[in-house]
Amino acid sequence: MRAVSASTLLARLVTLTGVVALDNGLAVTPQLGWNTWNSFACSLNETVILNAAQRIVDLGFKDLGYEYIVLDDCWSAGRNSSGYLIANATKFPSGIDGLASKIHALGLKVGIYSSAGTLTCARYSGSLGYEEKDAELWASWEIDYLKYDNCYNQGEEGTPKLSYDRYNAMGQALNKTGRPILYSMCNWGSDGPWNFASTIANSWRTSGDLLNTWDRDDANCPCAELDGLDCKTPGFRCSVLNVLNKAVYYVSKAFPGAWNDLDMLQVGNGGLSDQESIAHFSLWAAFKSPLLMTNVMTKIDAQTLSILQNPAVLAISQDPMGSSVSRIWRHPVADVDANGYGEIQLFSGNLMGGDQVVVLLNGGTQAREMNATLEDIFWESGVAGTASQVQQAWDVYDVWANRMDNETANAIINGTAVPAGSRFNATARGGAPRVYSQPPVVGDRWLMGSKVASVQPRGTVTARVAAHGVALLRLRAQSSKKNEL
Template identity: 75%
Template structure:
């Protein structure tokens, strides 16, 4: 290691020494489905469903209350929860969440007001952090509204967000710090030193690919966007995220925004592609659907353990876009990323309006490893697993929802989600690997038939024996 790299690594390790988000966080957030209608009942009922439906068992452990929870500040300058929404206070709610084996998150903004115009935390960082710690808060989503113009350079944004990061650390309580400044001032360049994740774009809406005046920036332009906006489509956010995958690492993640799976607006194929891409690019996965009204297709997407195993892979390496071509009806793209144990994840994304066979050569799949790194990989043979081939059936999902069905995999019985996902390499089980759909000989080509606005998500594992494929 070069000396400069050594000191950089030491500095980052020190700055992020809260031990949290070693893999991207999993959980649920109130905002997309409830907005300002959140209350203790909504949160507790959701937490109960996260537990009873098996989401907690799969690693979804954060329950985050978003904006509109407070009633302002008292005469001493401390935040007070809305007594109608939270009649027993936040600490009582946190205790109940913790008793379910889950963790609780809260929201504020690095401004004088939150985005819904409740009291913000700018200038009150130490008071707010100490209060949240006393309540037992485990997670902070920290927004960017009404920031008094303290943005426009990375240093201005860094200082404002660093103030809260230092305040959280000073409490002595491990609190996951999720920065939500919408990509303003390039947070991927400074946020890794102070937070566990950072929003890199405007707010994600439940649309696949749509030009919207409320989300004016796209692609490279979006990396320096002064008005990142909202109503951003899945492909709009993806088009910005592809340029910064190297900024993410264990404990610090690019946040492509909360999941829209189960909220309407996306077709089933689009929802699968959205979930797959967010997992492969190592974005935090925060569900936002109404959990008490979840349907079978939504549950079967969010509980795909083979995809979650990619998200939670201990190597923590984000997939990268290797190529993109415009075809009739839209773009086709290929993503590839390394996994622990020498495995590789490959995504073939069909943004077009017609189904098509897509393919990628081993040279393309291992392109990011460079010529010397790919020589042995390209000349090796690989088993290919389809991570969606064993998607839970609607009948199985319905049985789980009704409370009379068994889940396909019991993480708790196997030692817990964290232990299972961390196995290197993962055991060859359908629940964690999908189904083997073929093999690729040396210098060969991976092929898949992909639906419109859909994705083929594949896992490659090197064939170690000398047996014929």
């Protein structure tokens, strides 16, 4: 009998049972959606949220899999005499239940926010000690998603057991309602949630809040290099590379239904260049982090839309195998920015059907040619080139080769006719929803990308990588003739 890897076996179990982690059957692939916080903070209201939800439908994001509309902090107005949370009636004249009905009518799902403390981070009423009441209320409002923060926790952290008990109380309360509610823990990586959260939640944050900077050193976000600083402090205002270089150590802890969360996307919020935004989105997808957009949907520009709507990247994020990339190597480079950073990295991971995803990251300030041998790419399948994959020839596909052009993106944004012959995936607006449950066929340039090279056995993959950018590649063995047009 041929051996079956643990990740493959788990993927089959998910397919058969649909139940993992919290036993709610949700987040079998990393959740996709939109959150209010980074763009609106406490200025959220019913109009802001419904406008964003409508744009997510009209622009084709829903058809690509973005489904959760998540209200973050500042939505409540305290508790009533019975101890139940009440919504701010000025911000939400239809109530949260009325808003949920409108979002559901669009074919989307709705999320809510609270904190495992006496107060939320913006000092509204928290849920510590009210877990069952709050879960019961949210279920009655037909909420589909809970983001659960870590502020004002009464000192109930400092050991994994303390954090586990506090967050498990809400997980049990959500399950008790009988309504499937995706449970997103946001405890900033405190007490090592990757070691316990998979039994009680669908995702957990691995570090402090992500700022829209590439690699700026910020004293409020320690341990970019894990160099002996107080790495127990999660901090905030963390850069893309800081969050990434922490998450690399926990990739094996995630699996379908239970994901490492590198924090919400900053694509489209300013601060990141186009190449940095592409790299940020690519890395979060390859690491199987939830992809929660936070840009202002009513003001989205062409470059942002073309990044967030790349279905070939989303196919990697939503690959049913649920296997994150791992870091294979990391090297410093001579060209560094003002903060003294400059590095290149290689990441590699498995995809369903035998494909391989490869990420070449150039953290330097100059574009460069980067190389990765098949021995490196398949290192985890057999060190020193002993893996069977090293003995095969592979075709290399550039996942970003068919990025939507600005003319097409602007036509979609403005609701005008898409130019004839444009690089546009027609199913991204008004057509059949994208399906990521099967390996893309060769020739499907939207999900597969475009073939850019072939690599012979024991050969080398080469790519030109922009400064602060990535090459995101999908490899398929030439010996596999299935799934071809």
